[in-house]
Amino acid sequence: MQYIYETHCHTSQASACGQMTGEELARYYKNAGYDGIIVTDHFFNGNCAVDPSLDWETKCGLYCAGYRDAKKTGDEIGLSVFFGIEYSYVGTDLLTYGLDEAWLKAHPEVMEIGVKEYIKLVHESGGMIVHAHPFREAFYIDTIRLYPYDVDAVEVFNAGNHDPEFDRRANWYADSYGLVKVAGSDRHEPVSKARCATVFDEKLQSIDDYMRLVREDKIAGLICER
Numbered sequence: 001m002q003y004i005y006e007t008h009c010h011t012s013q014a015s016a017c018g019q020m021t022g023e024e025l026a027r028y029y030k031n032a033g034y035d036g037i038i039v040t041d042h043f044f045n046g047n048c049a050v051d052p053s054l055d056w057e058t059k060c061g062l063y064c065a066g067y068r069d070a071k072k073t074g075d076e077i078g079l080s081v082f083f084g085i086e087y088s089y090v091g092t093d094l095l096t097y098g099l100d101e102a103w104l105k106a107h108p109e110v111m112e113i114g115v116k117e118y119i120k121l122v123h124e125s126g127g128m129i130v131h132a133h134p135f136r137e138a139f140y141i142d143t144i145r146l147y148p149y150d151v152d153a154v155e156v157f158n159a160g161n162h163d164p165e166f167d168r169r170a171n172w173y174a175d176s177y178g179l180v181k182v183a184g185s186d187r188h189e190p191v192s193k194a195r196c197a198t199v200f201d202e203k204l205q206s207i208d209d210y211m212r213l214v215r216e217d218k219i220a221g222l223i224c225e226r
């Protein structure tokens with residue numbers, strides 16, 4: 001038995017570029033045959049939909065609204081929904097797993113510290129970092145920055161990459177440093193047919209299962225359809 005997971009997707013509640021609410025996102029993935037999703041909305045340093053003038057705790061609560069909606073619907077329709085973050089450093093996107101709303105509320109310094117300090121803090125807190133689409137070229141990415149000795153895995157297939165060469169280079173990068181490979185759709189909208197998924201031999205009961213299987217490189221397969 002194999003289980004199919006989305007590791008990278010966005011809701012309209014927290015991502016300014018998102019086109020589906022958490023509820024719509026959960027229904028979309030259930031219909032598409034996935035077993036679960038990890039909601040990874042753009043954090044405050046990315047294309048976030050949350051009003052930056054609000055206080056920190058309120059912002060953190062609103063940031064998690066899309067995830068909470070997706071989780072509520074997922075529980076009703078039989079789709080696992082887990083929490084993640086897409087943290088951005090001047091266009092370098094780091095998918096962050098294993099943290100939660102309470103952690104965010106307790107760590108406002110994540111907006112002040114450098115990217116290496118952020119990765120260290122996430123690790124000290126028991127979380128995991130996957131470098132999203134490391135070789136994407138786009139208007140909002142000024143430099144390709146790599147952290148091969150800091151990240152836990154590399155997103156080697158991203159359905160949001162418009163040029164397959166970006167994925168090819170990500171594969172080459174992961175091979176070169178012996179880094180674990182995962183795939184994610186980076187889905188924002190229902191219309192795009194392109195999709196990616198990370199496949200496991202066991203059903204994930206929690207985000208801890210995801211982190212454990214990635215860290216141990218126990219990934220059954222990667223799907224990328226364009």
Ligand SMILES: [Zn+2]
Binds near residue numbers: 042
């Ligand atoms: Zn986006």
Ligand SMILES: [Zn+2]
Binds near residue numbers: 010
């Ligand atoms: Zn994304």
